[in-house]
Amino acid sequence: MHGTSRGARRAPAPEERKLDPARSRRLLLEAAMDEFSEKGFAGARVQDIADRAGLNKQLITYYFGGKEGLYRELGREWLRREATFNDPALPFEELLARYLRAAFDDPRGIRLAIWQALTGEVGDEPREDLSDMRRRQAAGELADDLDPAAMLLMCYAVVSAPATMPHAVRQIFGIEPDSPEFRERWEQQLRRIVRHLAT
Amino acid sequence: MHGTSRGARRAPAPEERKLDPARSRRLLLEAAMDEFSEKGFAGARVQDIADRAGLNKQLITYYFGGKEGLYRELGREWLRREATFNDPALPFEELLARYLRAAFDDPRGIRLAIWQALTGEVGDEPREDLSDMRRRQAAGELADDLDPAAMLLMCYAVVSAPATMPHAVRQIFGIEPDSPEFRERWEQQLRRIVRHLAT
DNA sequence: CACGCTCTCATCTAACTGTTTGACAACTTC
DNA sequence: GAAGTTGTCAAACAGTTAGATGAGAGCGTG
Numbered sequence: 001m002h003g004t005s006r007g008a009r010r011a012p013a014p015e016e017r018k019l020d021p022a023r024s025r026r027l028l029l030e031a032a033m034d035e036f037s038e039k040g041f042a043g044a045r046v047q048d049i050a051d052r053a054g055l056n057k058q059l060i061t062y063y064f065g066g067k068e069g070l071y072r073e074l075g076r077e078w079l080r081r082e083a084t085f086n087d088p089a090l091p092f093e094e095l096l097a098r099y100l101r102a103a104f105d106d107p108r109g110i111r112l113a114i115w116q117a118l119t120g121e122v123g124d125e126p127r128e129d130l131s132d133m134r135r136r137q138a139a140g141e142l143a144d145d146l147d148p149a150a151m152l153l154m155c156y157a158v159v160s161a162p163a164t165m166p167h168a169v170r171q172i173f174g175i176e177p178d179s180p181e182f183r184e185r186w187e188q189q190l191r192r193i194v195r196h197l198a199t
Numbered sequence: 200m201h202g203t204s205r206g207a208r209r210a211p212a213p214e215e216r217k218l219d220p221a222r223s224r225r226l227l228l229e230a231a232m233d234e235f236s237e238k239g240f241a242g243a244r245v246q247d248i249a250d251r252a253g254l255n256k257q258l259i260t261y262y263f264g265g266k267e268g269l270y271r272e273l274g275r276e277w278l279r280r281e282a283t284f285n286d287p288a289l290p291f292e293e294l295l296a297r298y299l300r301a302a303f304d305d306p307r308g309i310r311l312a313i314w315q316a317l318t319g320e321v322g323d324e325p326r327e328d329l330s331d332m333r334r335r336q337a338a339g340e341l342a343d344d345l346d347p348a349a350m351l352l353m354c355y356a357v358v359s360a361p362a363t364m365p366h367a368v369r370q371i372f373g374i375e376p377d378s379p380e381f382r383e384r385w386e387q388q389l390r391r392i393v394r395h396l397a398t
Numbered sequence: 399c400a401c402g403c404t405c406t407c408a409t410c411t412a413a414c415t416g417t418t419t420g421a422c423a424a425c426t427t428c
Numbered sequence: 429g430a431a432g433t434t435g436t437c438a439a440a441c442a443g444t445t446a447g448a449t450g451a452g453a454g455c456g457t458g
């Protein structure tokens with residue numbers, strides 16, 4: 001494209017701008033996250049994404065090269081965010097609770113991941129690091145007869161459960177999966193389960 | 200093209216009987232289960248279902264009134280099958296293992312359920328019965344401080360996990376979710392977890 | 399054999415979807 | 429302020445899909 005000769009662009013009108021590429025990109029990505037996490041790739045409509053962003057659908061092609069490009073960009077972006085979470089200093093119980101709350105507050109990432117899993121899309125995510133879990137096991141936070149890998153998968157499963165099987169929540173608990181009551185109850189139970197698995 | 204009345208149909212499998220409505224229905228349902236569980240409702244193609252069944256796609260309209268009718272029928276059928284499973288005489292650990300093996304042997308039902316959950320379809324499934332779990336808790340199969348409802352949801356989650364998050368399995372365990380190695384390892388770990396939760 | 403149910407095949411169409419095209423306004427640069 | 433670039437939009441386009449229709453073959457039964 002244009003060479004690096006272009007210096008710092010003139011301050012782009014701090015207040016209100018009619019043409020704001022960065023803003024448009026962001027709006028589209030945000031709208032796409034909503035739509036794709038809600039309906040999946042096949043179910044999502046480019047028109048709906050554009051409508052939600054309040055922009056013309058043609059901009060999806062313009063900025064991302066089409067529906068699929070937008071979808072991929074979304075996956076990449078979310079992967080970046082995902083990485084910065086683990087805190088070795090926290091007790092495992094707290095760490096799990098943190099993940100759980102994040103999942104409740106914004107289930108879109110989880111829904112997107114599940115959809116990718118169901119449609120058999122393979123992301124190039126790196127091998128999961130088990131060293132932290134092993135350390136916790138050595139420190140007595142996890143019983144010796146349990147497999148750190150299995151523990152991790154179980155955690156993924158139970159944190160995602162409210163998002164992936166809301167129908168089961170309604171059936172079993174008789175309350176809405178996103179209600180404060182359920183959030184609290186599920187978190188407390190997970191805490192207890194983790195405690196049981198430490199001994 | 201078509202003008203010549205083609206009396207020579209392509210060899211219609213001499214020994215196999217044609218014109219068998221029950222068989223056609225079954226073939227279509229089976230093929231539909233494959234396709235829908237694999238690609239979801241929006242992603243599945245009527246043509247593909249017909250191809251897989253080795254039948255004409257028009258029969259889908261003929262027997263089920265269209266794609267959606269077939270989809271609904273599928274949900275109803277699977278619900279019926281699901282019901283007959285619980286065996287109160289079995290130790291909980293064994294019961295869980297049974298569910299797990301069933302899930303491994305045929306993940307289509309689980310995949311379909313997850314897809315329904317993601318797309319927000321509400322089946323009219325009955326309220327889940329917790330009495331058996333309560334009985335087990337009273338009998339000492341589940342620690343007193345744990346919620347039977349939470350236990351049940353956790354079981355659903357961990358049994359479904361290999362089907363709903365195969366990518367996580369590959370990341371964490373480094374093996375294929377449907378490999379015998381993983382099946383065995385996951386079952387053993389779930390058994391141990393259940394044991395931990397009994398005390 | 400004639401009749402009705404089962405099934406195949408080819409064709410059509412109506413709707414829908416993602417993308418392309420072209421016009422044009424907003425903005426930058428000189 | 430003029431020229432050129434970038435951002436945005438509306439309409440047209442091309443591909444796909446589910447479903448309808450009609451002609452007709454296979455097959456059991458009266």
